[in-house]
Amino acid sequence: xxxxxxxxxxxxxxxxxxxxxxxxxxxxxxxxxxxxxxxxxxxxxxxxxxxxxxxxxxxxxxxxxxxxxxxxxxxxxxxxxxxxxxxxxxxxxxxxxxxxxxxxxxxxxxxxxxxxxxxxxxxxxxxxxxxxxxxxxxxxxxxxxxxxxxxxxxxxxxxxxxxxxxxxxxxxxxxxxxxxxxxxxxxxxxxxxxxxxxxxxxxxxxxxxxxxxxxxxxxxxxxxxxxxxxxxxxxxxxxxxxxxxxxxxxxxxxxxxxxxxxxxxxxxxxxxxxxxxxxxxxxxxxxxxxxxxxxxxxxxxxxxxxxxxxxxxxxxxxxxxxxxxxxxxxxxxxxxxxxxxxxxxxxxxxxxxxxxxxxxxxxxxxxxxxxxxxxxxxxxxxxxxxxxxxxxxxxxxxxxxxxxxxxxxxxxxxxxxxxxxxxxxxxxxxxxxxxxxxxxxxxxxxxxxxxxxxxxxxxxxxxxxxx
Numbered sequence: 217x218x219x220x221x222x223x224x225x226x227x228x229x230x231x232x233x234x235x236x237x238x239x240x241x242x243x244x245x246x247x248x249x250x251x252x253x254x255x256x257x258x259x260x261x262x263x264x265x266x267x268x269x270x271x272x273x274x275x276x277x278x279x280x281x282x283x284x285x286x287x288x289x290x291x292x293x294x295x296x297x298x299x300x301x302x303x304x305x306x307x308x309x310x311x312x313x314x315x316x317x318x319x320x321x322x323x324x325x326x327x328x329x330x331x332x333x334x335x336x337x338x339x340x341x342x343x344x345x346x347x348x349x350x351x352x353x354x355x356x357x358x359x360x361x362x363x364x365x366x367x368x369x370x371x372x373x374x375x376x377x378x379x380x381x382x383x384x385x386x387x388x389x390x391x392x393x394x395x396x397x398x399x400x401x402x403x404x405x406x407x408x409x410x411x412x413x414x415x416x417x418x419x420x421x422x423x424x425x426x427x428x429x430x431x432x433x434x435x436x437x438x439x440x441x442x443x444x445x446x447x448x449x450x451x452x453x454x455x456x457x458x459x460x461x462x463x464x465x466x467x468x469x470x471x472x473x474x475x476x477x478x479x480x481x482x483x484x485x486x487x488x489x490x491x492x493x494x495x496x497x498x499x500x501x502x503x504x505x506x507x508x509x510x511x512x513x514x515x516x517x518x519x520x521x522x523x524x525x526x527x528x529x530x531x532x533x534x535x536x537x538x539x540x541x542x543x544x545x546x547x548x549x550x551x552x553x554x555x556x557x558x559x560x561x562x563x564x565x566x567x568x569x570x571x572x573x574x575x576x577x578x579x580x581x582x583x584x585x586x587x588x589x590x591x592x593x594x595x596x597x598x599x600x601x602x603x604x605x606x607x608x609x610x611x612x613x614x615x616x617x618x619x620x621x622x623x624x625x626x627x628x629x630x631x632x633x634x635x636x637x638x639x640x641x642x643x644x645x646x647x648x649x650x651x652x653x654x655x656x657x658x659x660x661x662x663x664x665x666x667x668x669x670x671x672x673x674x675x676x677x678x679x680x681x682x683x
Contacts, residue, residue: 221269223263223269223286224263224291230307232306232307239251240313244304263294311601316365316567318570321377323339323340323368324368326400327434329431330432331490331494331495331498332493333584339369341573344573349376352595355599396420397420398443401444420444421459422459424468431460458485469518473528483528513672517679580643621639625655639654639656645657
């Protein structure tokens with residue numbers, strides 16, 4: 217007698233597809249999306265609770281697929297008469313895939329940050345109306361975008377913040393991350409999140425022990441964000457932080473890391489403020505890249521001495537993931553030259569995008585306020601479906617490969633660091649070359665050519681030898 221089985225998707229997953237990526241399984245209550253080759257998909261799509269699967273007729277490879285999906289929690293044995301829920305059935309979106317969007321729902325803020333690249337203290341980006349929010353949200357839904365990360369300005373200052381959250385959830389979308397300065401993250405705010413049974417990760421700003429108030433332009437800002445972190449820890453909400461260095465604060469990294477770790481912060485990103493927006497008027501406080509790297513070199517030994525308190529990223533220079541126990545540097549992509557033809561200039565732009573308060577669709581939030589911003593398409597003027605299926609600058613960026621960069625910059629073809637650098641960061645490149653998205657990232661160039669990589673590597677060798 218033949219071994220006949222029936223499988224069904226677990227209630228957490230749905231069948232989805234997009235242009236160029238028609239075979240996918242997406243988590244219904246998260247942003248995880250897995251893509252399949254056609255043969256795998258033929259095996260997977262019959263996991264509908266109704267279709268007989270003859271185990272004896274399957275190859276060893278095909279059986280291993282089902283065993284892998286069972287172990288991974290994608291499917292389970294089906295009960296008698298079970299069917300997929302309507303929400304799980306296959307949906308195809310005739311656009312390019314986007315997993316999530318970082319959405320500035322306001323250009324206004326309750327702080328007066330001295331380094332704000334989008335000039336939120338002066339509300340330079342304005343604030344979309346409710347109808348405009350609904351227009352954009354509807355576009356996200358029609359394009360199958362699952363994760364809606366809310367930022368600003370300060371997103372919580374909108375009077376219609378909670379109705380917007382409810383609209384997002386009603387449409388089956390998630391809010392994986394909330395970006396905030398912390399002032400409005402009160403107990404009552406967290407109670408409202410609890411009522412909705414959602415637990416977004418908070419992304420807080422923290423600009424150094426003793427320096428945060430000055431940078432944020434508000435007395436008591438440091439206490440407010442620390443109190444917000446304590447509330448999140450007490451209620452089980454995860455949070456991370458970002459820190460901007462300036463001349464006066466460059467020696468505060470160690471104290472800041474240790475304080476944040478004691479509060480339960482899971483990771484910290486440390487970087488230099490870009491001379492744009494409000495920070496253009498603060499040149500006396502600028503750190504040069506050399507001064508920033510010196511500050512990093514000074515801090516790294518303390519990071520290990522203090523027991524690697526949290527996951528850290530030092531602006532492309534050094535990062536350490538404490539969960540994986542892995543050390544690296546975002547500046548060092550390390551792609552084999554034979555793969556330049558397929559390697560993307562920017563990997564995250566394939567899955568994510570940023571939408572400004574004006575409705576501009578950009579590859580990166582840090583491009584707001586620069587001359588290049590106005591070259592990007594606007595989803596309040598052009599439907600997002602068209603933007604994701606057109607010859608816009610945005611889609612050019614999505615499609616650019618490292619090989620395109622090398623053709624655009626012939627001198628880089630002969631550089632000894634070309635397979636490590638791979639052109640660097642596009643947001644930094646357009647900061648120095650505002651109208652040329654394929655320009656060189658001058659900071660990453662200097663990281664390699666001025667010997668900073670070697671200095672850091674030697675320091676890490678010394679640290680490892682002393683352990």
